[in-house]
Amino acid sequence: MSSSTSLIHHPYRPPEGFDAPQPGVFKASTVIFHSAAAMRERNWKSKSGYTYGLHGTPTTFTLEERLCELDGGSHCVLAPSGLAAIALVNMACLRPGDEILLPDNVYGPNLNFARHELANWGIAHQLYTPSATDDLSGRITEKTRLVWIEAAGSITLEFPDLIGITRLCRTKGILTALDHTWGAGVAYTPLRFDQGQGADISVQALTKYPSGGGDVLMGSVVTSDDGLHHRIKTTHMRLGLGIGANDAEAVLRGLPSLHLRYRQQDATARELAYWCLHSGAFSAVLHPAFNDASGRAHWHQACPSRLAAGLLSLALPARFDQSLTDRLCDSLKLFKLGYSWAGPTSLAVPYAVSELASGRNVPLGTQFLLRLSAGLEDAADLIADLSQALAACSRD
Numbered sequence: 001m002s003s004s005t006s007l008i009h010h011p012y013r014p015p016e017g018f019d020a021p022q023p024g025v026f027k028a029s030t031v032i033f034h035s036a037a038a039m040r041e042r043n044w045k046s047k048s049g050y051t052y053g054l055h056g057t058p059t060t061f062t063l064e065e066r067l068c069e070l071d072g073g074s075h076c077v078l079a080p081s082g083l084a085a086i087a088l089v090n091m092a093c094l095r096p097g098d099e100i101l102l103p104d105n106v107y108g109p110n111l112n113f114a115r116h117e118l119a120n121w122g123i124a125h126q127l128y129t130p131s132a133t134d135d136l137s138g139r140i141t142e143k144t145r146l147v148w149i150e151a152a153g154s155i156t157l158e159f160p161d162l163i164g165i166t167r168l169c170r171t172k173g174i175l176t177a178l179d180h181t182w183g184a185g186v187a188y189t190p191l192r193f194d195q196g197q198g199a200d201i202s203v204q205a206l207t208k209y210p211s212g213g214g215d216v217l218m219g220s221v222v223t224s225d226d227g228l229h230h231r232i233k234t235t236h237m238r239l240g241l242g243i244g245a246n247d248a249e250a251v252l253r254g255l256p257s258l259h260l261r262y263r264q265q266d267a268t269a270r271e272l273a274y275w276c277l278h279s280g281a282f283s284a285v286l287h288p289a290f291n292d293a294s295g296r297a298h299w300h301q302a303c304p305s306r307l308a309a310g311l312l313s314l315a316l317p318a319r320f321d322q323s324l325t326d327r328l329c330d331s332l333k334l335f336k337l338g339y340s341w342a343g344p345t346s347l348a349v350p351y352a353v354s355e356l357a358s359g360r361n362v363p364l365g366t367q368f369l370l371r372l373s374a375g376l377e378d379a380a381d382l383i384a385d386l387s388q389a390l391a392a393c394s395r396d
């Protein structure tokens, strides 16, 4: 046997019984079958066997099962990014002629997918006010197939009437898909926040809190309903969506510290929010614990834990035009300028109010919001950084 063959067909097998706290990384495009009959009969859908790399490995099955636990569901599929998970849900659930509803503070790329891809396929969308179930109710037609929910909403961070929206959709037989990247399965359980019930589909950017390292892109779709899962899983398979085993392992490594990191980033964000509020330097501080009473009530109702993500948005006073906002951003030293939050590094992103679909909680005259996301640095150091950047923007 030549070396090139014996390197591949080497007889050594490691002994059984190696056990370690973290699961191993199994990488495979192909899976070896021990007989033609096994090849014919193996079923990957029940996770009782392996057939092909794209259909799952011990590493991805393990991650899927842990995410089911996190989201309160029974089935999970993994997508190469949070946005791919959103697109997958749309493709699996919608047909030409259907309509969907999106909250007006929805994650921007979700709206872009509706505006462009869904519109091309003859699927219409409307925006609804997430704090008002009667607004949503008035927009539902016989063509409405899916309602997207985000809790809290992107950038402006209003907490919607999660329980009201999902109850309304359940009575009307309309599917709900909840993007709970903000909650991460920690602040509330997306499929069970209402006395054991919740959204039909939960989507999360694992990119953010579950990975926690700022170095992975991945998304999950979790459901409890077998039929719904089957639809999503077959679309996922036909599209050939897969994720790398090293990335799956990175998320598995992040999960044990998820709750700890989430609580710490929440606490740091609130310290920042209190300081910002008392500094008098901002027109408003947007955060579910500081928002108007109705948003706070919805947050309390769905999150008895009263936990919140490490995000806050600051409404800059009217004198902050483009150049002064740039100066504020460029003066920050510990806060880095970047979008994908929940890693160890605190981040800042300026948003022009004129480009937001929803300015409900933004005071009149505000031209820019500064969204901050708390990393794992010491809160006092972050406050000092913000304070020196504000000083660099003072009038004199």
Ligand SMILES: *Cc1c(COP(=O)(O)O)cnc(C)c1O
Pocket: 080, 081, 082, 083, 084, 107, 150, 154, 179, 181, 182, 205, 206, 207, 208, 217, 218, 219, 340
């Ligand atoms: C970041 C984010 C996503 C998308 O995640 P990616 O993995 O970056 O595609 C989706 N929804 C929300 C609310 C997000 O914050």
